[in-house]
Amino acid sequence: MSELLLGVNVDHIATLRQARGTNYPDPVYAASVAEHAGADGITVHLREDRRHIQDRDIHVLKQTLHTRMNFEMAVTDEMVAIACDVKPVFCCLVPEKREELTTEGGLDVVGQLDKITKATEQLTAAGIAVSLFIDADKAQIDAAVASKAPYIEIHTGHYADLSSEEEQLIELDRLTVGIKYAHSLGLKVNAGHGLNYFNVKPIAAIKEIIELNIGHAIIARAAIDGLDKAVRDMKQLMLEARNYNT
Numbered sequence: 001m002s003e004l005l006l007g008v009n010v011d012h013i014a015t016l017r018q019a020r021g022t023n024y025p026d027p028v029y030a031a032s033v034a035e036h037a038g039a040d041g042i043t044v045h046l047r048e049d050r051r052h053i054q055d056r057d058i059h060v061l062k063q064t065l066h067t068r069m070n071f072e073m074a075v076t077d078e079m080v081a082i083a084c085d086v087k088p089v090f091c092c093l094v095p096e097k098r099e100e101l102t103t104e105g106g107l108d109v110v111g112q113l114d115k116i117t118k119a120t121e122q123l124t125a126a127g128i129a130v131s132l133f134i135d136a137d138k139a140q141i142d143a144a145v146a147s148k149a150p151y152i153e154i155h156t157g158h159y160a161d162l163s164s165e166e167e168q169l170i171e172l173d174r175l176t177v178g179i180k181y182a183h184s185l186g187l188k189v190n191a192g193h194g195l196n197y198f199n200v201k202p203i204a205a206i207k208e209i210i211e212l213n214i215g216h217a218i219i220a221r222a223a224i225d226g227l228d229k230a231v232r233d234m235k236q237l238m239l240e241a242r243n244y245n246t
């Protein structure tokens, strides 16, 4: 069974920095620690409101990463221009609202197919692999295929937010059906949002998933155990889930 990759999202290292307007903690340094600990990639979300990751972070990470950058962005001319300048390996197109605390759902590809297809064409022409952050919804998956984006990232936030085990199992089944459907259409499938040390294994066990992008839980754990250990512990859980279910 293929190895499951871990993309570490360092947004909330930047949240801590922005809280006081200092130059520490530096998400660039955190990315280096995470890579040393076994992260297969680094995810950063440059939001329109710059609440955490800054433009400087993106440019320095481009010069310093040893793995690869997954640049999360809204589908705007500003972000497309930045992405085409920086040329990360991956761009993940996400929905964004200034008033949201965090990402609330998947991108509506069905309702914005022309806009997303155009952005995908522009980013692809710049040599960037495009991923669409979508819900495990058949119509959205079909629209992702139509947009010609090679990757999708299935939004696991609803699964993560559920408290009852029964409801979580129902949502896990819905995610699994969507992921397998997307894979059957030739899409490369990642997953993320809200995954933590207690809910990651059932998602990691879905063998069609290539990469999990995890941030908040790892950075929160790092505040207690340190980032190196937080990353290694998450990688270990993912490895156990994938190997156990071979």
Ligand SMILES: CC(=O)[C@@H](O)[C@H](O)COP(=O)(O)O
Binding pocket: 009, 011, 012, 045, 072, 094, 101, 102, 103, 133, 192, 193, 194, 213, 215
């Ligand atoms: C798209 C997604 O689920 C996250 O990668 C996103 O970065 C969440 O936004 P915040 O990092 O601002 O919480």
Ligand SMILES: NCC(=O)COP(=O)(O)O
Binding pocket: 009, 043, 153, 191, 192, 193, 194, 195, 213, 214, 215, 216, 217
């Ligand atoms: N796309 C998901 C991501 O990068 C991290 O999301 P979270 O683990 O911070 O919720």
